[in-house]
Amino acid sequence: MAFTTANLINIGNFNGYNYWRYDTTDTHATLDSAGYFNNEDDDQIMGVGDIIDVVVWSTAVRSGTISTYGRHIVNAVSSGAVDTSDVTVGTVADTD
Numbered sequence: 001m002a003f004t005t006a007n008l009i010n011i012g013n014f015n016g017y018n019y020w021r022y023d024t025t026d027t028h029a030t031l032d033s034a035g036y037f038n039n040e041d042d043d044q045i046m047g048v049g050d051i052i053d054v055v056v057w058s059t060a061v062r063s064g065t066i067s068t069y070g071r072h073i074v075n076a077v078s079s080g081a082v083d084t085s086d087v088t089v090g091t092v093a094d095t096d
Contacts, residue, residue, distance in 0.1 A: 005042055007061055018045065020052040023061045028054065028070050028087035040080030050074040052084060066092050 007023045022031075030036060031054060039046055046052075051073055058067035070087035077083070 003036055003038070003042060004061075008037075008044070010045075018047065018050040020046070020050065021055070022052055023055045023057060025057050025059070025061060025064075028056065028068070028072075028089065032072060032084045032086055034076075034078075034083040035081035037082035037084065038080050039077060039082060044082070046074050046077060046082045048074050048076060054087070068092060 004024065009021050011019045011021055013019075024031070026036075037044060037046055037052075051071060053071050054069060055066055056068045056070075057064045059065055068089055069092065070089040072084035072087055075083045075085055
């Protein structure tokens with residue numbers, strides 16, 4: 001699956017940095033490839049130091065099952081292509 005603009009939301013801007021949430025069925029490894037997010041192609045305003053919280057769905061976004069979540073940090077932006085860090089991953093558990 002490719003980047004989907006409708007699944008990205010800017011939660012806020014604090015002290016010059018943006019905080020994002022992105023929902024997808026793509027893996028974190030796919031997301032942290034340089035250019036997956038692209039300011040020029042996708043009309044984004046991501047900058048170095050921005051934080052992207054990602055929720056990965058195992059089936060369909062917002063109606064399926066959440067498989068994992070994690071945080072990426074924007075490392076670089078070059079000619080619009082956004083490069084993010086490897087993920088700091090969390091696990092999803094529901095013990096009740």
